[in-house]
Amino acid sequence: MTSRYEPWDETRSAEIIAGLSHVEGGTLVILHALQEVFGYVPEPAIPMIASALNLSRAEVYGVFTFYHDFRHEPAGQHVLKLCRAEACQAAGGDALAARAESSLGIKLGNTTADQRVTLESIYCLGLCATAPSAMLDGRVVGRLTEKRLDALVAEAQR
Incomplete structure (x- = not known):
């Protein structure tokens, strides 16, 4: 890679x-x-x-x-950001964050051992009406479900 x-x-x-x-x-x-x-x-x-x-x-x-977007060390090849703001939390964001952590084997704020995926929190993508939301490599995704999250994680791991 x-x-x-x-x-x-x-x-x-x-x-x-x-x-x-x-x-x-x-x-x-x-x-x-x-x-x-x-x-x-x-x-x-x-x-x-x-x-x-x-x-x-x-x-x-x-x-x-x-500014939280500046890094102290390089990110992984792909960056998956999960919105952690109130609207996304109220719409099931906490469970989705836990699912992403479990799927990737890392906690928010970390990068997988193979340097392929960095999982980060972001506080508001401006998609409150379509919460919960995420961003993969700058592409925003609203109406996040377990299935859509699993697809994003799989895409990032490729």
């Missing part, structure tokens, strides 16, 4: 940061760009971003940790 991400490289990180350091709101733009290339935001990149934007490391780290 090949990764869709590049391995972390300090020179490549510096290029990305330098190319985006002039953009307004550069911290978020750079964090997203690094994660797009590497699959996560490498810890050594935090001080590099801070230096390029004339910010403290704490300011950059604060932005990085505030």
